[in-house]
Structure formats: C-alpha cells, structure tokens
Amino acid sequence: MRFSLFFATLTLLTATARSGEVRVGAAAVPITPAAGIPMAGYYSERGAQGIHDDLYARAVVIEAGGRSAAMVALDLISTPRDLVEQTRKEIEKSTQIRGADVLISATHSHTGPVIDRESPFGGQSDRVVAYLDTLPSKIAEAVRLAESKKAPAIVRAAVGHEDSIAFNRRFHMTDGSVGWNPGKLNPRILKTAGTIDPEVPVVDFATPDGLPIAIAVNYAVHLDNIGAPEISADMPATLARQLADFRGRDVVTLYSTGCCGDVNHIDVRWREPQRGFANASRMGTILAAEVLRTWPRLEPVRADAVRVRSTMVNLPLATIDQADIERSQEILRQMQSPKPPRPKFLDQVDALKVRDVVARKGHPIPVEVQVIAVGDELAWVSLPGEIFVELGLAIKQDSPFRRTIIAELANGAIGYIPSRRAYAQGNYEVISARCGEGSGERLVDAAVRLLKELHAEATAAR
Numbered sequence: 001m002r003f004s005l006f007f008a009t010l011t012l013l014t015a016t017a018r019s020g021e022v023r024v025g026a027a028a029v030p031i032t033p034a035a036g037i038p039m040a041g042y043y044s045e046r047g048a049q050g051i052h053d054d055l056y057a058r059a060v061v062i063e064a065g066g067r068s069a070a071m072v073a074l075d076l077i078s079t080p081r082d083l084v085e086q087t088r089k090e091i092e093k094s095t096q097i098r099g100a101d102v103l104i105s106a107t108h109s110h111t112g113p114v115i116d117r118e119s120p121f122g123g124q125s126d127r128v129v130a131y132l133d134t135l136p137s138k139i140a141e142a143v144r145l146a147e148s149k150k151a152p153a154i155v156r157a158a159v160g161h162e163d164s165i166a167f168n169r170r171f172h173m174t175d176g177s178v179g180w181n182p183g184k185l186n187p188r189i190l191k192t193a194g195t196i197d198p199e200v201p202v203v204d205f206a207t208p209d210g211l212p213i214a215i216a217v218n219y220a221v222h223l224d225n226i227g228a229p230e231i232s233a234d235m236p237a238t239l240a241r242q243l244a245d246f247r248g249r250d251v252v253t254l255y256s257t258g259c260c261g262d263v264n265h266i267d268v269r270w271r272e273p274q275r276g277f278a279n280a281s282r283m284g285t286i287l288a289a290e291v292l293r294t295w296p297r298l299e300p301v302r303a304d305a306v307r308v309r310s311t312m313v314n315l316p317l318a319t320i321d322q323a324d325i326e327r328s329q330e331i332l333r334q335m336q337s338p339k340p341p342r343p344k345f346l347d348q349v350d351a352l353k354v355r356d357v358v359a360r361k362g363h364p365i366p367v368e369v370q371v372i373a374v375g376d377e378l379a380w381v382s383l384p385g386e387i388f389v390e391l392g393l394a395i396k397q398d399s400p401f402r403r404t405i406i407a408e409l410a411n412g413a414i415g416y417i418p419s420r421r422a423y424a425q426g427n428y429e430v431i432s433a434r435c436g437e438g439s440g441e442r443l444v445d446a447a448v449r450l451l452k453e454l455h456a457e458a459t460a461a462r
C-alpha cells in the first residue's frame with residue numbers, strides 16, 4: 001500500500017513541470033476532406049474538384065505553473081460554436097487539458113469545406129455531415145499528440161511589421177458613400193475609410209538546446225486568394241512551408257488570424273489581378289520573410305505560469321423590421337429557385353442575415369471571449385467572428401500585457417462584427433452582421449477586462 005502510494009506520488013511529480021519551468025508540445029494532423037465536398041467561402045454551391053494542398057489542425061500545448069492550455073489553428077473558414085464545444089469535449093476525454101482552456105481558431109481559408117450545418121450551399125449534404133462527424137476527434141488528436149510531445153521549452157517573442165500585403169477594403173467614394181471592395185483603379189475612390197494592423201507577432205517555442213517545437217505567427221488579413229475549386233489552406237500553406245525550410249520539417253507553424261473584418265489582400269492601386277495560388281504563395285513568402293527578418297529580435301518571455309480566463313458576452317441582435325422579413329423571404333425563395341432572376345449579391349447577404357436574426361426570436365447572441373496568458377508579458381485573446389481591425393487595435397492598446405495577440409474566428413463564429421463607426425456607414429459587412437451596433441465595443445471591453453485581471457494576477461504572483 002505504502003509502496004504503491006510512493007510510486008503514485010513519483011508519477012505525479014514527473015508528470016508535472018518543475019516550478020518555473022514551461023513545457024511545450026506541438027503537432028499537426030491533416031483534416032483534408034475528400035474531393036467532391038461542397039466548399040465554403042462563397043454565396044454559391046461548388047464542389048471541390050481536387051486537392052491542391054492539405055488542410056491541417058495544428059496544436060500547441062503550453063504547460064507552466066501547474067496548468068496547461070492548448071491553442072489550435074484550423075485551415076478552415078471558421079469555428080462554429082457546436083464544433084468548438086464538441087471538440088473541447090473530445091479533448092477533455094483524451095488529454096489532461098480542460099476544455100475551457102483550449103483556444104480553437106480558424107485561418108479563414110475560403111478553399112476548405114463547408115462546415116456550417118445551416119449553410120444553404122451544401123451544409124446538409126452527406127459529404128459535409130460525414131466530414132463534420134469526424135472533425136472534432138481529428139482536432140482532439142492533434143491536441144493529444146501535442147500534449148504527448150511536451151518537453152521543457154524556451155519561449156521567445158518579437159513583433160514584426162508588414163504593411164504591403166494587407167489593405168483596408170472600405171473606401172470613401174466620390175458619391176459620398178463608403179464603398180466595399182470597389183475594384184482596382186476605381187476612379188471613384190477618394191481614400192480609405194479604415195486602417196490596417198501591420199503587426200506580425202512571432203512566438204518561438206524551442207527546447208533549451210534550441211531544437212524547434214513550434215512558431216506562432218499572427219497577422220490581420222482576410223484569406224481569399226485562391227478562388228479555384230480546389231482544396232487549399234491558402235497563404236498559411238506557404239508560410240508553414242517556408243518556416244519549415246528555416247526551422248526543420250517537424251516545426252509546427254500555428255498561424256492565427258488577427259482582426260481583419262474590413263481588411264483584405266486587394267491593393268486597389270495595383271492594376272494586376274491578385275488571385276489564385278500564385279498570390280497565396282506571394283503573400284505567404286512575404287509574411288515568412290518578415291518572420292525571418294524579425295527572428296534576430298526574439299526576446300525570452302518569462303513563462304512561469306499559464307493562466308486562462310473566459311467570459312460569455314451577450315451581443316444585441318441586428319435591428320430588423322417586418323418589411324425586412326418579408327423582403328428576405330422573397331429573396332430566399334429566389335435564391336433556392338433554379339429559375340432567374342438571381343437576386344443581387346447584397347440582397348442575398350441581407351436575406352441570410354434576416355433569416356438568422358429571426359431564428360433567434362429576440363434572444364441576444366451569447367459569445368465567448370477568452371484570454372490565455374503566459375507569464376506577465378504575453379497573452380492571446382480569442383474573439384468569435386470577423387472583427388473590424390480598429391477593435392483589435394483598441395484591445396492591443398488597452399492591454400497591460402507587453403505583447404497581446406488576437407485570434408479572431410476563434411471559439412465560435414457569428415460572422416462580421418463591425419465597429420460602431422462602420423454601422424453608420426453601412427455596406428457589406430454591416431448588412432451581413434447578425435449582431436447589432438455596439439457589439440464589437442462590448443467584446444473590446446470584455447477582452448480588456450480579462451487581460452487586466454490576468455495581468456494583475458500575474459503581477460501579484462511574482
């Protein structure tokens with residue numbers, strides 16, 4: 001009896017990190033669907049005609065101060081809440097990590113499968129249903145593998161700057177409106193109506209001997225290069241390949257998307273089309289180059305504890321009236337009919353929004369905001385949709401952490417979350433938004449509150 005207790009204690013001691021030590025593991029598991037699956041990302045149904053490059057669930061597990069957190073990046077369009085909840089349950093079954101301590105984000109590849117069961121563009125198809133049935137266990141497997149590979153680690157961080165591949169896509173136009181993706185060399189453009197976030201946060205996880213474990217990279221640009229009917233991870237595929245050339249093929253590149261609800265890759269001053277695998281490769285190469293330029297400036301991060309805190313925020317619904325509902329029903333009928341006329345794009349966007357808002361029967365939209373802090377210098381924030389860039393910048397500015405990284409499309413996905421300013425200007429993202437004015441600012445407040453709480457805790461513990 002005493003003997004077995006001794007061994008039990010010994011096992012416990014070896015399984016837990018020594019105080020002040022951080023242990024990190026990483027893994028990537030392919031989640032590529034079979035060809036033929038309906039693809040996400042556009043307002044039409046299209047089946048994947050082939051596989052250009054594999055999609056992955058990439059996971060990093062960090063353990064320090066007796067607590068583990070996992071961060072997962074999926075080469076998918078978004079992270080619907082039911083997917084997040086199922087995956088967290090699977091992770092709890094197969095690892096020591098609490099589901100609430102897992103951050104699941106999407107890169108927003110527009111050339112992956114439909115993953116929204118409600119999507120009118122193939123969400124109910126057998127292929128999508130079968131894909132979604134096995135997805136949570138595949139993602140959990142990436143986390144389980146990452147946990148099993150945990151080893152003592154050094155965490156280093158730096159921030160690069162890249163402003164040549166991201167552009168605000170909203171513009172003041174000569175007719176007084178705010179345009180959305182107005183097209184290259186459009187003579188009616190006066191100037192941009194928003195900004196970008198050029199920061200390229202880089203976090204390197206390596207063994208004390210310098211062997212690579214993982215590299216976390218974050219950047220705020222909407223991923224929609226490819227357009228082709230082939231499965232692809234888009235730009236992060238090139239980023240991961242380039243960083244593997246530098247650090248070795250086993251390194252896991254965890255790419256998360258910053259707040260880019262109104263930022264994409266289209267340079268309206270550049271005449272040439274920017275589409276396809278070529279542009280994805282160009283962007284990935286430029287981003288990788290900035291990571292490598294930043295590399296000599298990596299500084300050690302005191303990673304003595306992992307802290308995680310989440311909160312649920314109720315977001316108000318977008319305002320709609322009876323006339324909106326009647327119009328949307330007619331548009332939805334036209335969308336489902338094979339006969340012309342095809343409704344206008346923004347009318348389709350509006351009709352789908354109204355359908356979703358009606359389905360909520362007046363109930364606000366509950367969403368999660370989560371912060372994972374490593375020590376008192378470094379923190380990740382999760383936000384649940386496509387967030388306007390200025391909201392992300394506000395969080396970074398008000399965060400007491402020296403380095404704050406924001407992963408949008410994480411732990412849920414409710415579509416666009418414009419800034420209050422943009423609601424008055426209208427156009428695509430505002431028409432599409434299921435949540436009402438002020439929602440984005442509520443998320444900012446919640447994130448900043450959590451960051452301050454965790455930072456105070458980290459400071460008090462030192």
Ligand SMILES: [Zn+2]
Pocket residue numbers: 041108110222223224
């Ligand atoms: Zn998109």
